[in-house]
Amino acid sequence: MHDVIVSGSGPSGSLSAALLATRGHDVLMLEEAHHPRKKCCAGGLLVRAQRSIGAPLPERLVERRLKAVRLVRGKESVELRSDGEIALTIRRERFDQWLVDRAIEAGATLREGVEVRGAVSSGKKVVVETSGGMEEGRALLVADGALSKCSDRLFGKCPPGSIAMGGALEADCDAADDAMEIQLLSTSNGLDSIPPACAIFPKGSGCTVSFVARGVGGGRMQKVMKDALEAYAARHGRAEAVNTCFHPIPLAPRPRLVTGRCLALGDAAGFASPFSGEGLSNAMLSAVFAADSVHRALLEKNVSPLSRYIDDCHDNILHQSEIAGTVGRNISRLLNRHGAMRLARAAAGDSRLTEAYIGLLTGDASAEEVATASLSALPRMLMRLRRH
């Protein structure tokens, strides 16, 4: 019997496997695909997300180092610039392969081409049903992404309406840009997008346009992303679309995060940000929390430390996501009401607020601190807006 079985070897699965194997546990990772496998993603890795890895990324994985966020609407733009880095861009195939290699180096075993179909947690073990037969473990980490059937059965389905669709349009382009560009869309365009914007991430010799929305067809999403790419190209030079992919993004947690000896992680738990659809930060944070509580449960030969995972996720992921979602919705309303760029300029001119927003991306500020900074800056910003 294995100490821990991990279903899925994306960032949440392979990071948790590496952390547990490093602490001496026998870890088996089961992956239905073969690495390097394709993952539909824009490849923006916030500094906040990198912190959970606990090691610097090798330079060969870094496509671009980003130091600013640029808000754009039509011909107008406002930049929030930081002294340090706020994010890196990466290619998911290479990044995920590196994380898997680290888990294997730490002593975990990877079996590829194996689909996990279900699991039953009873007494002192979990019996896992796979396409290659049955496996037994003392704990199961379910880290097999947004479409996890295993999570549906063990932890309950994500709440209705909480699954959005993410689109990523990859392009060749010449931009020597070091900013993450957020192209604001009108909130009265009838699209339920999260947030009402397209994000553009520059890469080594290209860029990726990302768009997240609910109930919007693929054709309409593709058109929004193509328009954003055209607007980017008009300011930065040539840009040619290469390919587009779509994949679901879960914006709300499952009813349960732990069932018996089974824990839900990352997208399989429903941990993407309801503000932006960004998911790598919480995927990797949940991996750290899961590894900590499973390690303790294995040492104490007792399942009760697993409940700490629920507390850690509630305090550091769900509570923060709830605040970020509420702040995001209100910012969207304000952008619609007062004119996006006037408000953005007023915000960019407020050093405390800028510092708080940059801090959210780097992990130096919590969503709570950003909400507090936004509320206290609002009267100053509205006064400034009224004067001009």
Ligand SMILES: Cc1cc2nc3c(=O)[nH]c(=O)nc-3n(C[C@H](O)[C@H](O)[C@H](O)COP(=O)(O)OP(=O)(O)OC[C@H]3O[C@@H](n4cnc5c(N)ncnc54)[C@H](O)[C@@H]3O)c2cc1C
């Ligand atoms: C279009 C788009 C753009 C995005 N852009 C960003 C971004 O720029 N920045 C960001 O932070 N986040 C972004 N995200 C979100 C991010 O991709 C996810 O939050 C992140 O990949 C979650 O990691 P994970 O390890 O939980 O799951 P995944 O990365 O989905 O990994 C799950 C793994 O499980 C395997 N698997 C699936 N089913 C089974 C099974 N039954 N048995 C065994 N293995 C299985 C899969 O093959 C995969 O390897 C984006 C998402 C989309 C759709």
